[in-house]
Amino acid sequence: MSCSQTGIGLAGFGTVGSGVWKIIERNGGLINSRSQGDVSLAIRKIAVRDLTKTRDVDAPNDLFTTNLMDVVEDPSVDIVVELIGGTTAAFDLVAAALKAQKPVVTGNKALLAERGAELFALSSEMKTSIYFEAAVAGGIPIIKAIQESLIGNQIEDIVGIINGTSNYILQRMTEEGLGYPEALKEAKDLGYAEADETLDVNGWDAAHKAILLGSLAHGFLIDPTDVYVRGIEKVIPLDISFASDLGYVVKLLSFVRLKENGAVEIRTQPSFISKKHILASVNGVFNAVAIKGDGLGESLFYGRGAGQEPTASSVISDLAEAARSIRNADSNRGFLPHRSDGQLVPIAETETSYYIRFSVKDQLGVIADISRILADTGLGISGTHSPVDPDNPDAEFVEMVFLLHSCPFGPLKTALAKVEELDCITARPVVFRIEKL
Ligand code: NAP
Ligand code: HSE
Numbered sequence: 001m002s003c004s005q006t007g008i009g010l011a012g013f014g015t016v017g018s019g020v021w022k023i024i025e026r027n028g029g030l031i032n033s034r035s036q037g038d039v040s041l042a043i044r045k046i047a048v049r050d051l052t053k054t055r056d057v058d059a060p061n062d063l064f065t066t067n068l069m070d071v072v073e074d075p076s077v078d079i080v081v082e083l084i085g086g087t088t089a090a091f092d093l094v095a096a097a098l099k100a101q102k103p104v105v106t107g108n109k110a111l112l113a114e115r116g117a118e119l120f121a122l123s124s125e126m127k128t129s130i131y132f133e134a135a136v137a138g139g140i141p142i143i144k145a146i147q148e149s150l151i152g153n154q155i156e157d158i159v160g161i162i163n164g165t166s167n168y169i170l171q172r173m174t175e176e177g178l179g180y181p182e183a184l185k186e187a188k189d190l191g192y193a194e195a196d197e198t199l200d201v202n203g204w205d206a207a208h209k210a211i212l213l214g215s216l217a218h219g220f221l222i223d224p225t226d227v228y229v230r231g232i233e234k235v236i237p238l239d240i241s242f243a244s245d246l247g248y249v250v251k252l253l254s255f256v257r258l259k260e261n262g263a264v265e266i267r268t269q270p271s272f273i274s275k276k277h278i279l280a281s282v283n284g285v286f287n288a289v290a291i292k293g294d295g296l297g298e299s300l301f302y303g304r305g306a307g308q309e310p311t312a313s314s315v316i317s318d319l320a321e322a323a324r325s326i327r328n329a330d331s332n333r334g335f336l337p338h339r340s341d342g343q344l345v346p347i348a349e350t351e352t353s354y355y356i357r358f359s360v361k362d363q364l365g366v367i368a369d370i371s372r373i374l375a376d377t378g379l380g381i382s383g384t385h386s387p388v389d390p391d392n393p394d395a396e397f398v399e400m401v402f403l404l405h406s407c408p409f410g411p412l413k414t415a416l417a418k419v420e421e422l423d424c425i426t427a428r429p430v431v432f433r434i435e436k437l
Contacts, residue, residue, distance in 0.1 A: 005042040006323040009071035011093055012083030013048045015191040016107055016134065018057045019312030020081065031320060038327055039320045044076045072096045079322045081315060082106040085195055087114050094130065098122045103326065105318040107134030107311055110199060113208035117221050120335055129325065129334035131318035136209040137162050137287040139310030140303040141317065145291070146216045153293025155217040158256040159437060162209045164285040164306030165193045165200035166232045166252040171283045174240050174249060192285050192306040203231030203252065207268040210254035214266050216335055217256060220342030222266060228347040230269035239357060239430060242401055246385060248272035249280045253435060265345040272355055272434045279437065348410030353382065353434040355403055358419065359427040362398045366424045370402065377415035380405040397426060403434070
């Protein structure tokens with residue numbers, strides 16, 4: 001067995017960075033044995049913002065720096081790990097590492113989805129890989145699954161619950177009746193949420209991950225500005241409760257779907273799915289990614305989608321691969337686009353059934369008025385739901401749910417704009433897709 005070590009420069013020693021330290025401390029010997037001596041990882045530099053912060057692991061003081069570039073420039077560092085988050089300082093760091101021909105391991109989906117075009121081009125030019133297993137679905141090895149295990153498949157469909165924070169919040173609201181702010185605070189305390197949780201709750205963290213999955217699966221870089229994204233921040237207990245009355249649960253779902261004409265449908269939004277579907281039982285911080293390949297058929301990848309050690313587990317797997325590729329002069333394993341003709345399906349053309357909740361003044365003809373507009377737009381109603389408050393059966397304002405047969409989103413938007421003009425409507429209609437999975 002060889003005993004020469006691979007030097008790691010760790011940028012970021014927060015939730016995930018300190019998890020990487022812990023796993024190397026605990027399992028470094030095991031990793032070395034399992035790799036038959038190829039992988040012996042030694043952390044040689046750690047960059048943080050605040051040197052005085054109390055940390056939950058004990059790393060020697062002389063490893064720490066506040067200068068990110070030390071992590072790249074230290075001659076004892078062979079691989080740079082970016083775990084600081086964000087798209088500016090992280091971009092500069094990753095670009096500097098690639099220019100120095102030091103392979104990069106990152107868990108930063110925002111960076112790769114927003115600025116991947118520049119970084120993957122640089123990776124190619126410098127013949128230096130970017131590894132990003134931790135960027136999608138935390139501890140689930142989904143990147144390697146798509147890049148390697150499923151290389152022989154045309155990937156027809158990906159449906160994912162890929163934001164642990166949103167999934168955790170929705171479950172706490174559904175099962176424990178918690179309010180949104182309390183559930184969000186719990187997710188933050190548990191280390192699931194991003195430093196700025198905006199991207200978790202507005203859907204963009206999941207969308208960034210879906211963009212990466214879609215780019216890997218279909219070979220072209222998907223432009224975030226073309227992607228339809230809604231988050232959970234406006235999901236309220238009333239809709240969760242109505243969903244339950246109707247046999248559904250609310251989940252933040254991301255879709256990457258290959259259509260017959262070769263275009264790719266990609267979208268992220270809170271959606272209703274049947275309580276009986278397997279994804280309905282993916283709870284808390286767990287993620288699940290259902291993939292359908294033309295050879296494999298349907299498969300489901302399930303595991304912890306966020307949190308310290310699950311995410312660090314993915315970082316370590318990339319570190320092992322990067323270390324091996326340095327030692328064995330392996331080929332570039334990062335992502336390189338291989339298609340220039342990739343097209344996305346316009347959101348207006350995407351079709352599902354719908355749940356629409358109208359807040360209305362309970363006056364004569366309100367149902368008829370709404371139904372007429374829907375019918376005139378060619379939208380069929382499959383059911384309605386409007387429970388009467390037993391304590392206030394003559395309430396002046398009521399919530400009225402219409403369930404619609406499958407239809408394209410474009411005409412639905414047109415119809416809803418007309419409904420909103422009715423004087424009986426007191427708020428913007430609330431729309432959820434009902435997904436038949
Ligand atoms: P975190 O707990 O907020 O840690 C960020 C670390 O980066 C901190 O140690 C911070 O230093 C350091 N840092 C930030 N900006 C810096 C700068 N300009 N210079 C030097 N150090 C800097 O974040 P995290 O949860 O570990 O997440 C890190 C990355 O992993 C993010 O891209 C995130 O999206 C991704 N990720 C996280 C999870 C998860 O479950 N948390 C899962 C998958 C992927 P201080 O400690 O001094 O503040
Ligand atoms: N904030 C992210 C989540 C971390 O909650 O899923 C994992 O990428």
